[in-house]
Structures are given as C-alpha cells and as structure tokens.
Amino acid sequence: MxxxxxxxxxxxxxxxxxxxxxxxxxxxxxxxxxxxxxxxxxxxxxxxxxxxxPEWRAFTQEERERRSRIGMPLERITPEGLSTDIDWRSRDASGRELSLKRKIEMIRLRKWHIRTRMQSSIERNLTQATNELERLSSQLGLPKRIRDRALEIYRIALETGLVRGRSIESVMAAAIYAACRETRMPRTLDEIARYTRAGRKDVARCYRLLIRKSTLKMPLPNAVDFVPRIGDILKLSASTIRKAREIVRLARKKGITAGKDPSGLAAAA
Known part of the structure; x- marks a missing residue:
C-alpha cells in the first residue's frame, strides 16, 4: 500500500x-x-x-463505449439524441428472473414505451433510416464516426424536407457518401450504390440535391486517399503503396490529374 x-x-x-x-x-x-x-x-x-x-479490456474508443455499463444509453434516432430502453430480458436488477405476472406487465410497458417514443412521423422515418444505415454500414465496413455523421446529414435532409417524395434508402445512401467525402473516407458512389435497390442514378441525384439545398461543404476528392484502400484489396506491400503515393503527388504537381477520376488515378499509380 x-x-x-x-x-x-x-x-x-x-x-x-x-x-x-x-x-x-x-x-x-x-x-x-x-x-x-x-x-x-x-x-x-x-x-x-x-x-x-473495470474487469473487461477494450482496445478502441468504440469498444470502450460499447462495453461500459454506466451512463444513459445514447440513441441517435431521437430528436435530442438521448433516450432510454426497457431491457428485453425478463430479469430484475439483481439478475433474477421475473414472475409470469411481471413478465406480462413488462411486455405491455415495453410496447407502450416504443409507441410513445416513436409517435411522430419524423421519429418513425429516422427509425427506418437507422435500420438502413446499419445495414449499409455493416456491408461497407464503416466505422462509428462515419455512421454518426451520415445520420446527422440525413436528419438535416429530413428536417429541411428533402426526403419527402424520395426513398429513404437512396437518401441514406447519399448521406453515407457525403459523410465519407467529408471525412475523406475512400468510398466511391458506385461502391455504395451497389448495396442499394435504388440504383446509382437515384443515389447520385439525392447526393446532388443534398449538396445544393444544404450548407454542406465537400472537399475535393484526393487520389492519395484511395491508394491505401486499393493496396489493401490487392495485398500490396507498404513500400509499393508508398511509391504509388509518390507517383500521385508527382502527377498532381505536373498538373496532369485535373478532371481525372481519383480512384482511377490511384489504381493507375
């Protein structure tokens, strides 16, 4: 001591x-x-x-937040981003199983809790959009910061009336692409549209609408950001990826990259 x-x-x-x-x-x-x-x-x-x-170990901030057992549960689909949920397991705070009467009562309370929390059309729309976001993020392997930013962009589109008359799937795919562009995550529009039923044309139209009607400022895509992703897919060595980055930077200095597709430039390098 x-x-x-x-x-x-x-x-x-x-x-x-x-x-x-x-x-x-x-x-x-x-x-x-x-x-x-x-x-x-x-x-x-x-x-x-x-x-x-704590008795558990965590190696990333996302894993640490997921394993933490303190604090209020965060729900991004609610207007203020905060909400509580009634646990689906029929057990009390000590872990003991509830009686049959209490189980029936908790099922009824859980049902009314969901109904009152999702009573407005905006919250119901956000619920469907969140499910679509989780599906696309799982298939694309997107981190939590991209998912959170995509949901924020979708909420902006919903509050400004851009979602009305358009499919939730195409607007959410456009929001994911905008979040990737904003954070310089190397994801192409074709790659995101591949996992949607809306198609590339609808997703591109919704993306252009988001940029035109909102205050989002998208940085210009950089071919250097696509080099590590292509190198990871092709299982290239670190020296090869480093050399490809040098080639892209040299081509940009000579002014021969203007008007070219960044992913195509990265693949050529």
Missing part, C-alpha cells in the same frame, strides 16, 4: 504522486503486476496495488 513514508506529494491539494528517490512525477502503473514504478531510477514505489478499474 502507498503510505507517507515511501511516497511524497507535490501538493496536498493536487494529490500528485512523486518518486521519493529522484522526485519524478511521471510514474508508470503496471496493472498486470499491481506495481507503481519510476521509469527514471527504476524504483518500485508500491506493489500489490488494487486495480479499481
């Missing part, structure tokens, strides 16, 4: 641990061994320290 004999504090208010030998305040916490180590002099300040963190 840490005590006053082997660990000093820089400031009583700050409560910062420092090494008692060299005064270094950037200590290393080895949770696997339960030790606090000074990286400068190698002194083990404390051992058998209790890890008070």
């Amino acid at each position: 840490i005590n006053s004999e082997n660990v000093r504090r820089k400031d009583e208010k700050a409560d910062v641990l420092i090494c008692p030998r060299c005064g270094n305040d950037r200590l290393i916490f080895d949770y696997a061994r339960g030790e606090i180590i000074c990286p400068v002099c190698g002194y083990v300040i404390s051992e058998r320290t209790i890890d008070r963190g």
Whole structure:
C-alpha cells in the first residue's frame, strides 16, 4: 500500500504522486503486476496495488463505449439524441428472473414505451433510416464516426424536407457518401450504390440535391486517399503503396490529374 513514508506529494491539494528517490512525477502503473514504478531510477514505489478499474479490456474508443455499463444509453434516432430502453430480458436488477405476472406487465410497458417514443412521423422515418444505415454500414465496413455523421446529414435532409417524395434508402445512401467525402473516407458512389435497390442514378441525384439545398461543404476528392484502400484489396506491400503515393503527388504537381477520376488515378499509380 502507498503510505507517507515511501511516497511524497507535490501538493496536498493536487494529490500528485512523486518518486521519493529522484522526485519524478511521471510514474508508470503496471496493472498486470499491481506495481507503481519510476521509469527514471527504476524504483518500485508500491506493489500489490488494487486495480479499481473495470474487469473487461477494450482496445478502441468504440469498444470502450460499447462495453461500459454506466451512463444513459445514447440513441441517435431521437430528436435530442438521448433516450432510454426497457431491457428485453425478463430479469430484475439483481439478475433474477421475473414472475409470469411481471413478465406480462413488462411486455405491455415495453410496447407502450416504443409507441410513445416513436409517435411522430419524423421519429418513425429516422427509425427506418437507422435500420438502413446499419445495414449499409455493416456491408461497407464503416466505422462509428462515419455512421454518426451520415445520420446527422440525413436528419438535416429530413428536417429541411428533402426526403419527402424520395426513398429513404437512396437518401441514406447519399448521406453515407457525403459523410465519407467529408471525412475523406475512400468510398466511391458506385461502391455504395451497389448495396442499394435504388440504383446509382437515384443515389447520385439525392447526393446532388443534398449538396445544393444544404450548407454542406465537400472537399475535393484526393487520389492519395484511395491508394491505401486499393493496396489493401490487392495485398500490396507498404513500400509499393508508398511509391504509388509518390507517383500521385508527382502527377498532381505536373498538373496532369485535373478532371481525372481519383480512384482511377490511384489504381493507375
């Protein structure tokens, strides 16, 4: 345990641990061994320290948010982005199974909860759009930040009346393409339209409508962004991908890339 004999504090208010030998305040916490180590002099300040963190491990921010069991559940389909859900498992807070009477009551409450939360046409439309977004994102392998941005763009289109008279599928595909363009994610319109029943023509028309009627500013596509994706598909080495990037940059300096398809330039490089 840490005590006053082997660990000093820089400031009583700050409560910062420092090494008692060299005064270094950037200590290393080895949770696997339960030790606090000074990286400068190698002194083990404390051992058998209790890890008070979660028992699970996460390697990405998205995985950490998904495994966390605290805080209110986030639902992007609601107007304010926040909502709660009644768990579908018929168990109480202690994990014990509910009685038959309580199960029937929870089914009825869950049904009315869904009805009251999705009572407006906008919320029902967003629910269908979210399902379509999850389907397309799963097939395209899109990260969470792209999905969130695509849903924000779709909500803008819905609130401005751009979805009226058009299919949810084509507008959502256009929103996904806009989110990929905005974040420089190398996805082509043909690749996104391939997984929709609307077709490339309808998706392209909805995308042009989004750009024209909204305040979205799309950056110009860069062929360099498509090189790593093509290299990953073809299983190319890192040196080959690096050389292809140099070729694209050299071609852009010479001014021979104007008016050319970025994905075609990347494939040629």
